[in-house]
Amino acid sequence: MITRDECAALDAVDPLAPLREEFILDDATIYLDGNSLGPLTRSARERVATVVDHEWAEGLVSSWNAAGWMATPTRLGDRLAPLIGAHVGEVLVADTLTIGLAKLIGGALALRRDRHVILTDIANFHSDIYIVRAVAHFADRDIVVKTIARDELDAHLDDDVALVMLTHVDFRTGEMLDLAEVTSRVHAVGALMLWDFAHSAGAVPLDVTGANVDFAAGCTYKYLNGGPGSPGFIYVRAAFQGVLENPLPGWLGHARPFDFELEYTPASGMQAFVTSSPSIVALAALDGALDVWKHVTTDDVRAKSLVLSDLFIDLVEARLAGVFGLATPREHVRRGSQVSLRHAHAYGVVQALIEHGVVGDFRDPDIARFGFTPLYLRYVDVYDAVERLVEVVESGAHLSPRFAVRQSVT
Amino acid sequence: MITRDECAALDAVDPLAPLREEFILDDATIYLDGNSLGPLTRSARERVATVVDHEWAEGLVSSWNAAGWMATPTRLGDRLAPLIGAHVGEVLVADTLTIGLAKLIGGALALRRDRHVILTDIANFHSDIYIVRAVAHFADRDIVVKTIARDELDAHLDDDVALVMLTHVDFRTGEMLDLAEVTSRVHAVGALMLWDFAHSAGAVPLDVTGANVDFAAGCTYKYLNGGPGSPGFIYVRAAFQGVLENPLPGWLGHARPFDFELEYTPASGMQAFVTSSPSIVALAALDGALDVWKHVTTDDVRAKSLVLSDLFIDLVEARLAGVFGLATPREHVRRGSQVSLRHAHAYGVVQALIEHGVVGDFRDPDIARFGFTPLYLRYVDVYDAVERLVEVVESGAHLSPRFAVRQSVT
Numbered sequence: 138m139i140t141r142d143e144c145a146a147l148d149a150v151d152p153l154a155p156l157r158e159e160f161i162l163d164d165a166t167i168y169l170d171g172n173s174l175g176p177l178t179r180s181a182r183e184r185v186a187t188v189v190d191h192e193w194a195e196g197l198v199s200s201w202n203a204a205g206w207m208a209t210p211t212r213l214g215d216r217l218a219p220l221i222g223a224h225v226g227e228v229l230v231a232d233t234l235t236i237g238l239a240k241l242i243g244g245a246l247a248l249r250r251d252r253h254v255i256l257t258d259i260a261n262f263h264s265d266i267y268i269v270r271a272v273a274h275f276a277d278r279d280i281v282v283k284t285i286a287r288d289e290l291d292a293h294l295d296d297d298v299a300l301v302m303l304t305h306v307d308f309r310t311g312e313m314l315d316l317a318e319v320t321s322r323v324h325a326v327g328a329l330m331l332w333d334f335a336h337s338a339g340a341v342p343l344d345v346t347g348a349n350v351d352f353a354a355g356c357t358y359k360y361l362n363g364g365p366g367s368p369g370f371i372y373v374r375a376a377f378q379g380v381l382e383n384p385l386p387g388w389l390g391h392a393r394p395f396d397f398e399l400e401y402t403p404a405s406g407m408q409a410f411v412t413s414s415p416s417i418v419a420l421a422a423l424d425g426a427l428d429v430w431k432h433v434t435t436d437d438v439r440a441k442s443l444v445l446s447d448l449f450i451d452l453v454e455a456r457l458a459g460v461f462g463l464a465t466p467r468e469h470v471r472r473g474s475q476v477s478l479r480h481a482h483a484y485g486v487v488q489a490l491i492e493h494g495v496v497g498d499f500r501d502p503d504i505a506r507f508g509f510t511p512l513y514l515r516y517v518d519v520y521d522a523v524e525r526l527v528e529v530v531e532s533g534a535h536l537s538p539r540f541a542v543r544q545s546v547t
Numbered sequence: 548m549i550t551r552d553e554c555a556a557l558d559a560v561d562p563l564a565p566l567r568e569e570f571i572l573d574d575a576t577i578y579l580d581g582n583s584l585g586p587l588t589r590s591a592r593e594r595v596a597t598v599v600d601h602e603w604a605e606g607l608v609s610s611w612n613a614a615g616w617m618a619t620p621t622r623l624g625d626r627l628a629p630l631i632g633a634h635v636g637e638v639l640v641a642d643t644l645t646i647g648l649a650k651l652i653g654g655a656l657a658l659r660r661d662r663h664v665i666l667t668d669i670a671n672f673h674s675d676i677y678i679v680r681a682v683a684h685f686a687d688r689d690i691v692v693k694t695i696a697r698d699e700l701d702a703h704l705d706d707d708v709a710l711v712m713l714t715h716v717d718f719r720t721g722e723m724l725d726l727a728e729v730t731s732r733v734h735a736v737g738a739l740m741l742w743d744f745a746h747s748a749g750a751v752p753l754d755v756t757g758a759n760v761d762f763a764a765g766c767t768y769k770y771l772n773g774g775p776g777s778p779g780f781i782y783v784r785a786a787f788q789g790v791l792e793n794p795l796p797g798w799l800g801h802a803r804p805f806d807f808e809l810e811y812t813p814a815s816g817m818q819a820f821v822t823s824s825p826s827i828v829a830l831a832a833l834d835g836a837l838d839v840w841k842h843v844t845t846d847d848v849r850a851k852s853l854v855l856s857d858l859f860i861d862l863v864e865a866r867l868a869g870v871f872g873l874a875t876p877r878e879h880v881r882r883g884s885q886v887s888l889r890h891a892h893a894y895g896v897v898q899a900l901i902e903h904g905v906v907g908d909f910r911d912p913d914i915a916r917f918g919f920t921p922l923y924l925r926y927v928d929v930y931d932a933v934e935r936l937v938e939v940v941e942s943g944a945h946l947s948p949r950f951a952v953r954q955s956v957t
Contacts, residue, residue: 161604163605166607168607170607170608173608174603174607174608174611176603176604176607177599177600177603177604181599182599182600182604185595185599185828186596189587189591189592189595189774189832190587190592193584193586193587193774193775194571194586194587194592195573197576197578197580197584197586197906198580198583198584198906198908199901199906200775201584201775206775206776232642232643232646233642233797233822233823233824233825234823235795235797235798235822235823236642236646236795236822236823239795243685259809262798263798263801263807263808263809263811264797264798264799264822264823266809266811267796267797267798267801267811268795268796268797268822270811271794271795271796271811275653275685275686275794276685276686276687277686277687277688278687284809364599364603364826364827364828365603365610365611365616365824365826365827365828366616366823366824366825366826366827366828366829366830367826367828368826369823384681384685385645385646385649385678385681386677386678386681387643387645387674387677387678388645388672388673388674388677389674391673391677395911395953396911397673397910397911398673399669399673399676399694401673401676401677401680401681412643412645412646412674412678413643413644413645413646413674413776413779414643414775414776415643415776415826415829416774416775416776416777416778416825416826416828416829416832417774417775417776418595418774418775418776418777418826418828418829418832419776419825419826419828419829420776422599422826422828491609496607496608496609498608500807501805501806501807543805
């Protein structure tokens with residue numbers, strides 16, 4: 138079995154190791170929850186300070202033009218585009234992930250008025266299911282949202298399906314779907330394909346162009362480190378721009394916002410999907426956080442992520458044989474950037490581990506979830522995390538009555 | 548006519564004068580555009596730094612609970628409630644003003660399914676018209692949005708009207724409507740009343756409770772100084788909570804968000820209108836900005852606002868007789884906290900004034916708009932602003948060919 142010294146030796150030659158310096162992290166904590174909230178980068182902190190102390194305080198209202206605030210949602214979309222394999226002009230950062238999904242679902246329904254079915258995964262993150270049902274309900278026509286098991290997709294795909302909405306990496310298990318293969322199956326029946334990249338963007342290489350994806354949405358506060366509640370992004374393939382309508386239009390999405398026209402005429406490109414401006418201060422944090430991608434590719438990140446998560450799985454199985462079930466697929470092509478362990482007392486395991494300085498999170502009913510974020514995570518962190526997990530399990534700390542009643546966790 | 552010394556004497560005895568110290572302002576600029584973007588307060592800057600450097604950087608994901616992030620949208624709503632005459636539990640800060648309107652309009656339509664008309668003001672801010680039409684269109688049933696002149700409201704009010712949406716203070720002219728009187732007329736035909744408080748909140752006293760207002764929305768980046776793109780707020784009268792449905796639901800509005808239930812069950816109170824969390828960094832700026840209201844009431848602000856705007860009107864009329872038309876009602880009860888001057892070269896006037904250190908803004912086609920924000924504006928500022936306006940007009944600076952083509956302004 139690998140030793141801690143061998144892990145330290147891997148860190149010493151890791152080309153990504155210097156990136157940890159970009160992040161503000163406390164060495165006493167091993168943070169395996171960057172898949173829930175990414176940590177602060179120095180660049181994000183600086184960019185927020187610049188926007189607050191200079192652009193806002195000194196430039197005041199003139200900064201909408203002089204500091205480029207107006208263009209921030211599309212400019213950040215363009216910065217983000219390479220991380221998902223999109224072209225410049227296909228991505229926008231605005232609103233929240235759920236509002237972004239509402240725009241895309243609403244727009245897609247209008248494009249397939251002759252069809253009556255939306256398919257989505259019953260294992261989807263719940264907000265996705267709530268919003269797709271709500272939009273379909275509000276559309277007030279004969280639309281059925283079918284929440285299905287994703288491995289039964291083929292049985293439901295027919296020429297009455299308007300839209301398929303799936304999450305690329307399962308938030309509970311970390312299972313990753315084949316972007317191109319699934320998209321192709323959906324297109325084969327003439328349906329539109331909408332992907333949720335909440336647990337993919339910044340975590341795994343994505344090629345929306347090669348996979349012919351129609352629409353996608355994601356969040357920026359997990360692997361993209363944009364900060365708590367950082368605005369979401371949406372992707373609309375160039376072919377659908379000028380075709381897909383924004384069902385929640387606003388003046389900043391107008392072709393001529395300062396002409397104050399009574400009739401709405403959408404701007405060209407992704408600007409049409411801006412409703413009102415998201416917070417410029419919030420976008421500043423994301424803007425800074427994206428700087429780290431100047432030094433690294435998603436392929437680099439992916440390679441290290443797989444080594445880290447393999448290491449975690451191997452160490453857990455070696456040191457704690459039979460204690461946990463592995464909810465995450467072992468096969469690389471089917472795994473995102475997290476490892477989920479099943480345990481009857483998973484909540485207690487996560488809470489006790491936090492008290493031992495290792496932050497993961499719990500997902501109902503029995504999942505202890507650990508995110509592997511290669512931009513700042515070291516091999517020794519993985520080693521030490523498993524050592525502390527062993528301490529927790531062997532001491533029975535996870536069985537403490539203090540953990541009998543679950544508190545809200547994110 | 549009043550002298551500059553007399554203005555300085557008014558400042559010396561102004562009980563609101565010390566509040567200017569809470570703001571970070573450059574004395575070289577006279578900022579009459581706080582009705583577009585309020586300036587930075589010291590408290591907002593500090594609160595952003597605390598959230599970024601401590602709650603996010605150090606607390607990481609635990610801050611969702613430990614630092615109270617989860618409750619921020621309702622907590623800030625409660626802080627804002629007294630400024631509009633609402634009770635605790637009736638206001639929420641989340642999303643943007645336009646998305647907030649979409650939620651309220653969508654919810655209201657579902658409450659009046661037997662009615663077929665929405666009335667709104669043709670002079671409304673354009674985003675409001677775009678979103679009400681879009682929501683009605685998406686609802687895909689027999690709903691007509693009538694954009695009318697607001698003084699013809701009575702002619703259109705009948706028992707087929709589901710909802711009336713009006714802006715309390717006109718963004719162009721600054722005309723203010725009678726909240727209670729209009730709401731009462733709308734209720735008389737059984738319609739629901741939705742107010743847009745974009746130019747009212749923080750500027751004039753509001754009594755949504757006394758006026759029996761059903762729903763309202765507003766923004767926080769103007770007179771509330773929350774920063775560029777700061778999230779909007781919505782008000783839902785307590786009687787409609789549990790009745791009005793959020794048409795854009797999300798997991799944070801669920802009664803039990805961490806049980807990850809497949810069926811959406813709305814939380815009680817305003818929490819049901821949260822979709823996803825808005826940026827916590829953005830909310831931090833607003834949180835800090837609201838501190839100034841610990842020291843002042845909207846009545847105090849209103850009293851000074853009227854004196855400032857009267858002073859401005861009087862000085863303009865005395866020093867520049869016949870040059871400008873007054874678009875803003877002279878009558879106090881019909882005036883918000885801005886003064887709008889009509890001029891054929893209004894764009895040039897505004898641009899030349901900016902070059903003379905006085906920031907107002909232009910609104911198509913012929914309005915030079917000046918906001919009077921008593922929290923940080925001095926009587927001498929008003930005096931000096933008019934002096935510089937005189938310089939501009941007398942020098943013909945506003946006729947410069949540089950201002951022949953309009954640039955985007957906010």
